[in-house]
Amino acid sequence: MLHRMLYRTFLRFALAGCVFMSATLAPGYSQQMPTPVENAGAASGTAIADNEFWPGARYDANIPTMKRVLGYAPGEKITSPSDALRYMRALAAAAPDRVKIFDYATSWQGRPLAYAAIGSAENIKKLGEVKAAMQALADPRKTNDAAAALLIDQTPGTAWLGYAVHGNEISTTDAALYTAYHLLAALGDPVTQEIHKNAVVFIDPVQNPDGRARFVSHFENTLGLAPSGSRIAAERREPWPSGRMNHYLFDLNRDWYTQSQPESRGKTAAILDWKPLIVVDLHEMGTDSTYYFAPAAQPLNPHLTEGQLNSVETVGRNNAKWFDRFGFPYFIKDVYDGLYPGYGDTWPAFYGAASLTYEQASPRGLKAQRTDGTGYTYGDAVRNHFVASISTAQTAAAKRKELLATFYDYNKTAVTEGQKEPRKTYIFPARDDSVAAWELAELLTRQGIKVQTAQDDFTSCGKAYKRGAHIVRAAQPAKRLIRTLLDSDSPMDAAFIKEQERRRAKGLGPAVYDVTGWSLPVAHNVDMAVCNAALPVSDTFKPFDTNPAKGVVTGPRAASAYLVEWGNVNAVRFLTHALRDGLHVKSADSAMTIGERTFAAGTLIFETAANDRDLRTRLARIAAHTGANVQALASTWVDAGPSFGGAATPRIDAPNIALAWDAPTDPLKAGATRFVLERRLDYPVTPVRVAHLGDKGLDQFDVLILPGARGRYDTALGTSGTRALQDWVRRGGVLISIAEATRWLANPDTNLLSIRRENAATRGGVPSRGEKAGAFVDGVLLENEAAATKATEPAKERPDPSLGVLGRAQVDADHWLGAGVKPTIATLINGGDIYTPITQDNGVNIARFVGANDLLASGYLWEETAKQFAYKPFVVVERHGDGMVIAFTQDPTFRAQMNGLDILLANAVLRAPAHSRKLR
Template sequence: MKSAAFLAAWSRTAAFIAASVLSLIFAQASLASTNWPSDDYDPAIPTLSTVLGYEPGERITWSQDVRRYFDALAMAAPDRVRIVEYGRSWEGRQLFYVVISSPENIANSEGTRAGMHALRDPRSTSSAEAERLIKDLAPASWLAYGVHGNEISSTDAAMMTAYHLLASRQDSRVPQILERTTVILNPMQNPDGRDRFIHRFESALGLEPSSDRISAEHNEPWPSGRTNHYLFDLNRDWFIRSQPETRGHADAVLEWLPIAFVDLHEMGSDSTYYFAPEAVPYNPHLAADQRASLELFGRTNAKWFDEFGLDYFTREVYDAFYPGYGASWPAYFGSVAMTYEQASARGLLVRQYDGVELAYASTVRNHFLTSLGTLETVANNREKFLRDFYNYQQTAVAEGSEGDIQAYVVPAQNDQNAVDRLGALLASQGVEVDSATESFKACGAEFAANSLVINLDQPAKRFLRTLMDRETPMDPQFVAEQERLNDKNLPDEMYDITAWSLPMLLNVESVSCKQRVTTNAKVIEPGVVPTPDLPTKATVAYIVPWGERSAIQLLSHALRDGLAVKSSDRSFVHGGATYPGGSLIIDVADNPESLHESLVAYVKKTQARVVAVDDSWVTDGPSFGSRKVVRMNAPRIALAWDEPTNSYSAGNFRFVVERQFDYPVTAVRVEQLRKADLSRYQVLVLPDSSDGYADALGEKGVARIRDWVERGGVLISLARATRLLADPGTDLLATRREYRLDLLPEDDAPDTELTRVPGTALDQQAFGVATESREANSDGVGGAQLLATVDQDHWLAAGVAPQLHVLARTSDVYTPLRQNEGVNVASFASAENVLASGHLWERNRKQMAYKPFVMARKLGKGRVVAFTQDPTVRAYQEGLNVILANAIFRGAAHARPLR
C-alpha cells in the first residue's frame, strides 16, 4: 500500500491516462506515468504525447524517436537547449548529448568549459583566480542514460527530465538548477543495443503486456540488447576506449569536466532502487571528499523516495573499485561519479517474486526522481563541489611531486608499437605523456630514445596510479571477509575484475621512479601513434619484424590483397639485424610491380615497420627458402555464434580480429555447425561457453568437426570451450579438466536416496571435509592477471614475448599435455610467481601453477589450439594479440590440407 503522503502528493497532478488498452496497466502504477507533482507546465514546450503520440512510460521509445523528441524541445526552446553529436554507433545511429540551462549559461558554454579546464590545472591557475571562477561558473552536471541497451527505463526518464526542466513553472528547484548549473543529458549511450531489445520485445508483444517472466517478451534471444554491435559491455570500456560509443562519450566528458556524473542503470526485477553511497571496496586513489559527497546525493534522493513511499538501498553490491565504469572513470578527474540502479521491468510489466506487478512507467518515474534529485544536489552545493574539484587537482599535483612514485618510464622495446599506443591511449584521456627524443639516464638505469616519460606532478596523478601501478590494493578487511565467505562456499562480494594494469595488459615493461624524470622529449598528442620511416624500394624482398599488432595488421592487408607472404618459424639475422621468429618475408619476385606502393600504403595505415633488402643472404637462422619458413595463406575464419556461446566472448573475438587485426570473420550459428560443410573454412573458433558445446553440437556435429580438423582445419578454443576438446568423448586434445584442489569425487559415497546411512564420528577437521562442496570447479576467479611462460621453440610462440600476462576470469584448470600428445606452448608460472596482479584465492594459486594457458596438437593434417583463458576479453589484452594471431594465421600455414 502507498502512504497517504504519497497519494496526496500525486493527487495534485493531472494524470496522463492512455486512451488505449494499456491504460489499466498504468492506472495500476499509481499514476507513475505522470510528471513531477505540478499541474502548471508551459504549453509552448511540446510533451512526449504531442511529438510521439504516447505518455511517458506508456511505451519503450526507439532511438530515432528519442532524437525526434529532443529535436522538438530544441526547436521550442533554442536559447535553453543545444544538441551536440559526438559520433555514430557501429550500426550508424547518432550519438548525441543535450545541454540544458539558462539562456545566459547556454550562451557562455565555451566560457564554462574554459573555466573548468583552468580549475583542472592549479599549476597555472592561482587560488585567487580559482575562487573567482568558483563564484562565477555554472558547471556541468552529467546524467548518462542507457549504456546497456536492455536497461530501458533511463532513456525515457531522460526525456521526462528534459521536459520538466524546460516546462515546469511551479517546481522551485528548476530555476536554481538552470541558473547555477549546466545540465547535460546523454539520453542513450547504446542505441544499437536499445533498438535490438525493442525490436525483439515488440515482436513478442501480444494484445496486452504479460507480467509472466516465462513469456517471450521477457526472455531475450541471444544476444541480448545489453551490448553494442560487437557485443561489448560499454560500461567496462572507459579507459581502454575500444568502442566508438565510449570514445566519443569520454571525449565529451573531458571537454566539459562535469563536477557530478551519474550513470543510470537497471538491475534484476526483484530489487528496488539503488543509489550512492557505493559499496566497498573503494579505490584507494580517489579523494576522501569525493566519497563524502556521495552521501549528499544519497540523502537528497532518499528524501524524495520517502516523500513518495518508495523503497531503496545504498552501500551494497555496486562498488567504486574498478576504474573502467562510466560511473567511476570521471572520478579520476575530480568529478563526483556514481551509479543509480532501478529494478527492471524488462518490458512494460513484470511480476516480482512477491506477486507485485512492476510497471515500466514506475521505473521511468524513479529514474526521473533521482535525475532531478541529483541536479538539485549540485545546485545546492555548487561552490563546494567546484572547490573540491580544484582541491582534487591541487592535492594530485602535490602527491605526484612528493609520493613514493614520482614518475614512470616505459622503455623503448621490441614491441614499440605497443609502447606508442600506450602513450597515445593515456594522452587521449588528458594525461601528460612525453616521448624521449634521445637516450637518457633515470631511476638508476639507461633508457633509449622513444621511451615514454610520465611524470606524476600533474592533475592526472591519481588516474595514472590506478592504471599504471602493478597493483591497486583493496581494503585488507574487505579481502579478509571475502576469504571468510569463500571458505564457507558463500558468494564473494567482488563485483568485477581486480587487476587492470595497462602495462601488463599490453605486456610492456614499465619502471616506477622515485624522482621526477627530466630529459629532452616531445609531447605525445592524444590518440596519435607515430608512423615509422617508410621503406625504400627493395630489389629482393621486404622484411616485416613480427611481434607487434601493427605487423599483424600489415599481414592482414597483404593477404586480403592477394600478396605472396612467407614467415619464418625461427629468428634470423640479415644484414647485421636480428629479426624475431614469425617475421614476414615478402619477395619482390613473387608479387606485382605495385608491391612497393602497396607496402608504403600499409605502413601509413598500420604503423608497421618494414625493411627493404637487396639480397637474401642470412648469416644466422633459417634462410628465406628454408623448410622452417612457411608460406602464409588467407584463411577463412568461421566463428561459432549464438547459443551456447558466451556472447561477450564471441563479440570480443570478432572485434579483435576484425578491428584490431583488420581481418574478416564469418559468424556461423552453432546449429549450422552440426551439419554445415566447413570445407570453405580453414579456421574454426569456439568462443567461451558456460553451457558447453557437446549437447549443442551432438555426436554427429563433433564428429564432423573432428573430421574437418583431420583433413587440414585449425580448431581454436577459448576459455571454457576447451571443455569440449578435453572431453574424453571427443578427445580432440589429450588434456583433462581438473577438480578443485584436494577435492576428488567420492567413488564410495553412499546412495543419498537410502533412508539410513552409516554413522560417522567427526572432529573439527573432519567436519570441514564433510561439509566441503563436491562441485568439480575450482574456486571462482574474478579477474586477476597471471604470469605465464612461453615455450619459444614452438611455431605458435614465434615473435611472442618469453613471458605473458594473462587476465584470468574462469577457474577451469587443465592437466598439461604429455610430450607425445602435444605441446604446452604457454604455461602459468610457479605458485609463488603466478599471481602478477589482483586477487586470487589460495587454492587457485596453488592449483594453477605450471598448468597450461595455451596447448597445441597436430591432428591428422590439421591443428588444434586451446586457450584455457580467453585472450580477447574486452579487447584489453593486446599483449596476447601475437599469440592469438599465430594461432589463426600461422596455424593455417602449418596445417597441411590436400590442395
C-alpha cells in the same frame, strides 16, 4: 548491470531485495507531492499536465510534449534511439537559448550519439565560460586558491546524466526525455527554478543506440494486442545476444578506460571536455528489486577520496529525501561496488567527479510482474528514474559551491600527493616493442593523462634510458587515474579481504563482482619502470605525439624480397592487409640472420618473383597505413635460419575464418573475439550459429574459433554435429577453443584434446563420502576448529574461482605458435578451470603459467589457487589427422584489453592454417 550481481552471493542480494520487495508503493503518490507554486505560469501559454510524474506540475505549452512529437505520452511506449534524438532535437528547436545539442560519436551501425546541455538562457549563453572554469579548477598548478575561490563563487553546478548504456535497460531513456522536457517546460516549480539558476544539466539519453535498437526491434516484433507482464512472455525474454551490449557485443559499462568502442571514446572525450561535478550512470537491475543509488558497496577503489565519497553521499541523501517523500522503496551500499575503474560510476571519479550508479528494477517491457505477485508498469520505472534525475540536478544546483570546492581540492591534492608519494615517475623505455608502448601512451593521453616523450637519452633512478622513451609524471591532476591504471595493484581494503577469505573458508561466495586486476602495462605487456625521484623539467621531454608513425620501405630498389619483422601489432595488421590485398607472403618459423641484421621468428617474406610488378608500391601503401616498416633485400641469401625456399618458411594463405556465434556462446566473449580480429587485427571473420557448425558449409573455412560459452556446446551441436566437427579437424581444419569451449574439447566424450580439467588439489586428508563404498567410513577425530572446517569441505570440488587477475605465463619460443611473442606474457585468469599439461606424445604446451610465487601480475588471488595454476597450460596445441586443435584455457580477447596477447592470437588464427595439412 544485471550480471554483476552474479558475482555477488545470492544470499546477500536476496536479503537486500527482500527488505524492500515487501514494501509497496505508497498509495496516493500524487497527493504527497508538494503543491505547485500558485503564482507561476500565467504568463506563457496554457499550462498542461499530461501525466503524473511530477504531480501538480504546470507546463509551458510552447515546449513540445512527447505526445506531440512522438505520438505517445512518457511511459506508454519504449522509445527507439532515433526517436529519442528526434525528440531532443525538437526540444532544442523550441528552446534554442536553453538547450544545446552536441553530437559526440557514431555507433558501429551508423547511429548518431548526442548529448544536450540544458540550463537557463543565461547559463547556456556562458557555456564556454563554464567549461573554462571547470578546466581551470581542474588544474591547480595554473589556478591558485584565490582564483579558485572566485570561480567557485561564480560557476554553476554541473551534472552529467547518462542513460541506457545497457540497451535493454529501457526505462532510462524515456526518463531522460521526460527530464529534459520537465526542465524546459515546468512552470513555477521551485526545484526547477533552483536548477535553472545554479546548474547546467547534461543529458545523454542513449549511450548505446545499437543495443537499444536491438531491444526495441525485438520487443515490437513480439508485442501483440496487450502487453504481458509474464516473466516468460516472448516480448520480455530476449533472444541471444540481448540488447544489453553494443554492435560488437561489448558491455559498454566495462569499457570506460579501455575505450575500445566508439561510443566510449566519444563519451569520455565529451566528459573530459566539461568535467561535470556529478556524473550519474542510469541502469536497470532485476525485475524483483526496487531502486538503488550510491553510496556504493565495498570494495571501493583505494584512490577515491573522502571528499569525493562525501559528495556522492550528498547526492544519495537528496535522492533519499525525494524517494522517502514519495514512498518509493530503495536500497544503498549493496551489490554495486566501486573497485574496477571501467564503470561509469568509477572512471569519472578519477578526474574528480562525484560519480554514481542508479538502478531501477527492470520492467523489461511495458508491464512487469514480481514473483511476489505485485507488479508495476514501464511508466513507474520511467518515473523513478525521472525523480532521481531531477533530484540529482537539484543537488548540483543547491550544493554547487561545496561540489566545486571538493573538485578543486581533489585536483590540488592529486598534484601534491604526486609530488610526495614514492611513485613519482613512470617510464616506458624505448625498446623493441615501441608499438605497444606507443599505443599505451596514446590510450593514457586520451583519458587526460599528460605523457611526455624523451627527445634525448636520459637517466632516472641511476638507470640510463634511450630517447623515444615515454614518461608520466605523477605530480599532475590525473595522478589517481595514473596510479589505478598503471600500478600493478589497486588493493582492496584489508578488512574486506579478510572477510572474503573467511567467507571462502565457509564455502560462501566472495562479494567481489568483477575482476580485481587490470593494470594496463601488464595487460599490454609493456615494460615499465617506476622511479621515486621526479625528472627535471627540461626540453628533453616533449608532449607525446598522438599521430602514429607511418611505416616506410627501405633498402635497394632492385630487391629480390622484402621483409616485415614480426612481433608487434603493426606487423600483424601488415599481414592481414597484405592477405586481403592478395599478396603472396611467406613467414619464417624461426629467427633469421641476414648480413648484420637478425629478424625475429615469424618475420614476413614477400618475394618479388612470386608477386606482381607493383609489389613495392603496394608494400609502401600498406606500410604507410599500418605503421610497420619494410626492409628490401638485394639477395635472398640467409646467413643463419630458414631459407626462403625451404620448408620452414611456409606460405600463408588468406584463411577463411569462422567464429561460433549465438547460443550457447557467451555474447561478450564471442563479440570481443570478433572485435579483436576484425577491428584490432583488421581481418574479417564469418560468424556461424553453433547449430550450423555440423553443416557441410564448414568445409569452406580453414579456421573455426569457438569462443567462451555460457551454455554447453555438446547439447547445442548434438552427436552428429560433434562428429562432423571432429571429421573437419582430421581433414585439416584448425579448431581454436577459448575458455569454456576448451572444457568441451577436453571432455572425454568429445576427445579433441587430451588435457583434462582438475579438481581442487588442496582438499582431502579427511576420509569422506566417495572414498569408501558402503554406508560407513573410517571414523576421524576433529581436534580443533581448523579440522572441523576441513571436515565440511567436499572431497572433490572445483578449485575456488580466481577473481579476475592478470597472471604471467611463459612461452615456448621454439614453436611457430610462439613466433615473435615475448618470452613472458600476461593473461587474465578468471574462474577455476585448471588443466593438466599436455604430454609430449599428444602435443605442445605453447604457453604455461609460471611458478606460484611469480604468477600474480595484477589483482588478488587466493593462495591455493595460485599454487594450483602454477606450471599449468594457458595454450596447448594438439594435432588430429591433418588438422589441429589450439586451446586457450583463458580468454585472450577479454574486453579487448589484452593487447599483449595479440601476436599469440594472430599466430593461432593466421599462421596455423599454413601448418595444417588441409588439401587445397
